Amino acid sequence: MFESLSDRLNETFGRLNRKGRLTEQDVDDAMREVRRALLEADVNFKVVKDFVAAVRERAVGQDVLRSLTPAQTAIGIVNEELVRVLGTDREPLRLPERPPQILMMVGLQGSGKTTHTGKLALQLRKEGRNPLMVAADLQRPAAVNQLQALGKQVNIPVYAEGTTGSSPVTVAVNAVKHAMERGYNPVIIDTAGRLQIDEPLMAELVTIRDRVNPTEILLVADAMTGQEAVGVAQTFHDRLAVTGLILTKMDGDARGGAALSIRAVTGVPIKFIGTGEKLDALEPFYPERLAGRILGMGDVLSLVERAQELTDDKDAERLQNRMIKGQFDLEDFLDQLQKIKKMGPLSQLMEMIPGLGSQMRQAKAQISDDDYKRIEAIILSMTPQERRRPEMVRGRRLNRIARGSGTQRNEVNQLLKQFRDMQGMMAQFGKMAKKGKLPANLPFDF
Amino acid sequence: MVLNRLFRRRAEPDVQVQQGLEKTRRGVFLEITRLFDRSTMDDELYEDLEMLLIQADVGWDVSQRLVEDLRSQVRDRRIVHPTDARELLRNDMVALLELATRNRKVKILQRGVPWVILVVGVNGVGKTTTIAKLAAYHQRFGRSVMLAAGDTFRAAAIDQLQIWGQRLDVPVIAHGPGADPGAVVFDAMQAAHNRGADVLIVDTAGRLHNKTNLMFELGKIRKVMQRHVESAPQEVLLAIDATTGQNGLIQAQEFSKSVAITDIMIAKLDGTAKGGIAFSVAKELGTPISYIGTGEKATDLAEFHPDTYVDSLFFGVGEGL
Numbered sequence: 001m002f003e004s005l006s007d008r009l010n011e012t013f014g015r016l017n018r019k020g021r022l023t024e025q026d027v028d029d030a031m032r033e034v035r036r037a038l039l040e041a042d043v044n045f046k047v048v049k050d051f052v053a054a055v056r057e058r059a060v061g062q063d064v065l066r067s068l069t070p071a072q073t074a075i076g077i078v079n080e081e082l083v084r085v086l087g088t089d090r091e092p093l094r095l096p097e098r099p100p101q102i103l104m105m106v107g108l109q110g111s112g113k114t115t116h117t118g119k120l121a122l123q124l125r126k127e128g129r130n131p132l133m134v135a136a137d138l139q140r141p142a143a144v145n146q147l148q149a150l151g152k153q154v155n156i157p158v159y160a161e162g163t164t165g166s167s168p169v170t171v172a173v174n175a176v177k178h179a180m181e182r183g184y185n186p187v188i189i190d191t192a193g194r195l196q197i198d199e200p201l202m203a204e205l206v207t208i209r210d211r212v213n214p215t216e217i218l219l220v221a222d223a224m225t226g227q228e229a230v231g232v233a234q235t236f237h238d239r240l241a242v243t244g245l246i247l248t249k250m251d252g253d254a255r256g257g258a259a260l261s262i263r264a265v266t267g268v269p270i271k272f273i274g275t276g277e278k279l280d281a282l283e284p285f286y287p288e289r290l291a292g293r294i295l296g297m298g299d300v301l302s303l304v305e306r307a308q309e310l311t312d313d314k315d316a317e318r319l320q321n322r323m324i325k326g327q328f329d330l331e332d333f334l335d336q337l338q339k340i341k342k343m344g345p346l347s348q349l350m351e352m353i354p355g356l357g358s359q360m361r362q363a364k365a366q367i368s369d370d371d372y373k374r375i376e377a378i379i380l381s382m383t384p385q386e387r388r389r390p391e392m393v394r395g396r397r398l399n400r401i402a403r404g405s406g407t408q409r410n411e412v413n414q415l416l417k418q419f420r421d422m423q424g425m426m427a428q429f430g431k432m433a434k435k436g437k438l439p440a441n442l443p444f445d446f
Numbered sequence: 447m448v449l450n451r452l453f454r455r456r457a458e459p460d461v462q463v464q465q466g467l468e469k470t471r472r473g474v475f476l477e478i479t480r481l482f483d484r485s486t487m488d489d490e491l492y493e494d495l496e497m498l499l500i501q502a503d504v505g506w507d508v509s510q511r512l513v514e515d516l517r518s519q520v521r522d523r524r525i526v527h528p529t530d531a532r533e534l535l536r537n538d539m540v541a542l543l544e545l546a547t548r549n550r551k552v553k554i555l556q557r558g559v560p561w562v563i564l565v566v567g568v569n570g571v572g573k574t575t576t577i578a579k580l581a582a583y584h585q586r587f588g589r590s591v592m593l594a595a596g597d598t599f600r601a602a603a604i605d606q607l608q609i610w611g612q613r614l615d616v617p618v619i620a621h622g623p624g625a626d627p628g629a630v631v632f633d634a635m636q637a638a639h640n641r642g643a644d645v646l647i648v649d650t651a652g653r654l655h656n657k658t659n660l661m662f663e664l665g666k667i668r669k670v671m672q673r674h675v676e677s678a679p680q681e682v683l684l685a686i687d688a689t690t691g692q693n694g695l696i697q698a699q700e701f702s703k704s705v706a707i708t709d710i711m712i713a714k715l716d717g718t719a720k721g722g723i724a725f726s727v728a729k730e731l732g733t734p735i736s737y738i739g740t741g742e743k744a745t746d747l748a749e750f751h752p753d754t755y756v757d758s759l760f761f762g763v764g765e766g767l
Binding site: 036039040041042045108109110111112114115139140141142143145146147148149150153195196197222224225226227228229231232249251252253254255257258277 | 497500501502503505506568569570571572599600601602603605606608609610623654655656657687689690691692693694696714716717718719720722723742
């Protein structure tokens with residue numbers, strides 16, 4: 001993994017801190033790190049240039065030089081600028097009162113147009129509308145079948161004609177007519193993927209647009225795209241006047257610099273992000289999250305979200321009470337362990353916590369998923385009674401548990417000791433909480 | 447019992463590569479050549495070069511390395527003429543890509559044992575199209591090919607493969623949507639054996655490399671294959687989209703951890719993307735890059751050659767460099 005920008009800036013300014021005063025030259029060094037981080041995140045180099053210039057101006061003007069925490073101040077500026085470029089306002093779909101509302105999906109091959117046609121349709125139906133999907137991709141083998149299969153999955157009608165003797169333009173025009181007659185609205189047109197340099201196919205899109213007059217032309221772009229994202233988006237925009245962007249495959253680990261580039265160059269708002277293969281994996285776009293991701297500052301919000309998916313509020317409250325009262329036992333611990341495991345591989349979770357990624361690397365202290373499995377095995381080899389009262393584990397019980405989990409006695413002992421320490425700590429926090437002295441930010445202690 | 451049928455190395459220049467890459471090299475990339483059309487080597491040239499490399503998705507690290515290498519070589523060898531420097535750069539770039547071809551193993555097909563190719567990659571890189579191309583490629587060598595529809599997840603992925611099967615006159619082993627890919631592969635291995643297929647190409651569902659469970663599934667598919675043929679899959683092909691940025695390297699790394707990738711294909715080189723990620727992959731992993739994809743037709747596949755790649759994408763074909 002790349003070292004994150006926040007790590008690097010901390011490093012750069014950390015070196016300088018000792019010498020006391022920062023100079024403009026130091027800011028330049030920091031800006032070089034900013035530039036590098038953005039390039040590694042696939043932000044287009046032209047966009048990077050303008051961006052760094054803007055950040056630099058603010059950094060020099062805004063007392064980064066005199067700041068006690070120059071790294072934080074600099075990161076703050078970069079973050080703000082990122083959010084500014086990404087667009088601070090949420091831009092919903094334009095769906096005018098009078099039908100037909102027509103959404104046209106365009107983009108390169110493999111960006112996810114068909115899948116996102118399905119996702120959008122599902123979302124719109126959840127909002128109480130009656131959408132129609134249109135299979136106007138006659139190019140790729142079985143693209144029509146794919147849309148029909150998606151339609152069947154979510155029970156949303158699909159307009160299709162035979163692939164022979166028809167053209168995408170006539171399909172689109174006929175589909176709109178069909179929708180008006182049957183009262184479907186909005187109409188979502190899935191078009192074939194095409195290269196922006198493929199003149200005949202681009203001209204075809206222009207014809208479709210002119211014939212059906214869509215309310216939204218949505219460019220579907222892959223979050224993993226590199227430097228060419230700008231050229232692609234610019235050409236689609238120039239030819240079609242794109243009105244919105246859907247950024248797909250955001251559930252991957254790409255930094256997503258392409259989004260920043262496209263937004264900066266075309267000014268087209270990002271309307272949705274695709275976060276999975278399932279048809280409900282469509283989310284509104286939050287600029288702050290993407291900014292953090294581009295900077296590699298960890299993605300605490302996503303982490304929290306994943307955790308929330310797995311625990312409900314009542315659960316959390318019960319757990320908190322048990323912790324404070326010192327009743328947190330190995331059963332609870334096991335339950336938590338299994339929940340964390342469901343959130344994904346440990347190393348990946350670590351990356352999401354700001355600063356922790358680099359600390360872990362520095363300490364070379366890697367908690368592996370194997371360690372996890374061992375702990376789990378030990379607890380699972382205990383009886384429920386032993387889990388509730390770990391202090392009863394001694395002698396023969398200890399032997400049995402070690403054998404049962406394929407570990408050594410001392411490993412079992414170690415786990416029990418760590419657990420006792422943890423219980424002690426929790427009890428202390430509990431007392432502090434009662435007196436209202438609980439520190440606002442508990443340090444992360446892994 | 448080992449009847450060698452080596453993958454032939456074609457001697458004649460690959461017309462298809464050049465035609466496919468024709469479209470790609472249009473645009474900014476002739477600028478690298480033009481960059482050296484000046485009288486002296488100055489700082490501006492190095493800066494512009496770095497920008498052009500980054501623009502081609504070569505990545506920050508590798509771009510730095512290439513530029514620094516060029517600088518020091520120019521200094522050490524006291525090179526004055528930019529055209530000589532251009533030659534050095536070109537050779538340096540070719541050498542970098544050769545890190546990814548020198549590990550290529552000679553492929554030996556055994557009679558009576560199907561050569562199994564497992565095709566993997568993230569969503570939307572063009573796996574299914576790649577499979578059609580590979581099928582056509584092996585057919586050209588007179589081999590009988592069979593396909594397995596292992597992508598049971600994406601809607602109509604099976605149909606898509608079956609349409610290709612009809613077009614190429616190649617049997618496709620498939621179960622219904624949502625079926626267990628392991629079961630499909632099991633049947634396909636048996637069918638390939640019974641019908642004496644030379645080559646069995648297995649499609650898989652696109653999966654993002656950070657989805658642990660889906661990556662585990664690849665390991666399972668592999669085990670199913672090995673129950674039939676111990677050496678299977680003899681080829682594990684990772685398809686990477688040429689438009690992919692720096693994430694391409696992570697894809698290659700993560701897939702390599704789950705299944706031993708033997709070959710990489712850079713797909714979609716017919717666009718404007720330069721596929722610069724190939725350099726990072728070569729430098730960091732050294733996994734053999736074997737093929738390039740240059741279009742949507744079954745014939746749009748070519749073998750990967752470092753010199754052709756560098757010449758056509760970065761310097762313009764026919765420049766006589």
